Amino acid sequence: MKKIINQPENYVNEMLEGLYIAHPDLITYTNDDLRCLVTANKKEGKVGIATGGGSGHLPLFLGYVGKGMLDGCSVGDVFQSPSAEQMLAVTKAIDSGAGVLYIYGNYNGDIFNFDMAAEMADFEEDIPVESVVAGEDVASAGPTKEGEKNTRRGVAGIFFVYKCAGGAADAMLNLAEVKRVAEKAADNVRTMGVALTPCIVPRVGKPGFNIEEDEMEIGMGIHGETGIRRGKIEPADQIVDEMLEKIINDIPYVSGNEVAVLVNGLGATPLDEQYIVTRRINQYLKDKGIKVYRYYVGEYATSLEMAGFSISLLKLDEELKGYLDAPAQTPFFVQL
Incomplete structure (x- = not known):
């Protein structure tokens, strides 16, 4: 194996340290946890948009946090889902009174933990949360029939969902409308x-x-x-x-x-x-x-x-x- 790393167990945190050093005008972290990445430019009254997922996919997922796209990202180990507690910490940090939209890929670990985080945000923090699950990889399953659950993997096309939803949120649309735009992009x-x-x-x-x-x-x-x-x-x-x-x-x-x-x-x-x-x-x-x-x-x-x-x-x-x-x-x- 040839990689420019130190100890493998420090791979993700050291990568994150470098990102924060390089982009202090755009990103920071919350909850004293490097893996709870949030925008450095919080916009009051705007719907917050959060994502999350395993490391190893840069610039996905965390690379799209900043202005006009995402507001936060919970970061997991390489190819591993972050925890529901990290997702909740990001949710609390980016909420500015208009609620939070989760956009994430169609993977079981992410679905389970984001669902748990959404429940905690609602019951414990009174933060309204909606979710859009992106799954657009045509190689992974056939087309979703009406009434059936989408079983396709979420891959690079989630970028378009981030971009369109981010534009809608930055235009100060409400949570229901930002979700509608995100779903429209995901469906297409x-x-x-x-x-x-x-x-x-x-x-x-x-x-x-x-x-x-x-x-x-x-x-x-x-x-x-x-x-x-x-x-x-x-x-x-x-x-x-x-x-x-x-x-x-x-x-x-x-x-x-x-x-x-x-x-x-x-x-x-x-x-x-x-x-x-x-x-x-x-x-x-x-x-x-x-x-x-x-x-x-x-x-x-x-x-x-x-x-x-x-x-x-x-x-x-x-x-x-x-x-x-x-x-x-x-x-x-x-x-x-």
Whole structure:
């Protein structure tokens, strides 16, 4: 294992110390707990937005706390959920009288602990809390039928939910309306990824799975969850076409629809390759008559040093475009 670390057990806290040192104008922490990260620019009367999840996915989740997006994030160990008590501490710190919206990925540990934190916030602190669970990975389960629970994993597309909900909250919409906007974004985003290499959890010290040098796995999750097929690595255009076909067939599109596109590196994919992917996405969508309103290219949700990428599409209307365009400033995302 080659990693630039000290003791593996100090990995998360030392990473957080560095973040606070680098971005004191945007983030701080509460409850004397480095893992209870909150905005340094609390806006009175605004709905607070909180997220949380395991470390190892920078800039997800904590990298989007700042101005115009999230207000707080509870931070777990690598690929592990934070505690309900940490989530509650963040909730108390960011509440300014308008209530708090939780937005988090569709993972059992996060769901259990956020539900518990929401109950404690209501009963013990009289803070109204609503939740939106993001699950948009088309490789992880089939489409959710009416009345059924969404079983898809939440992955990089949660960025769009953060951005739209953050814009709505910054516009001083009430809790019910901010939740509505977040749900609307979550319902209209789809993601699929491909992995080329495994990642190494520092405390474990060895790859979480094996994949041959000449192989790729379409649909693998950001924790190494099994994808939909493994095979020999193919040219970039073929990989993009296979992924986009599954994404756009999952939501009905007609010619003239507009989307925002997120090309996300998983931690070890050069930007050069991400822009080769972007080139093909543009060709493919143009051929389908689907208009691209905005591109976002870079690392938005990683898996330590995993090589690969994901594609997320957000189907837009005028309301979502407005919140997508709203200004935001966080340690890892700036839009003026």
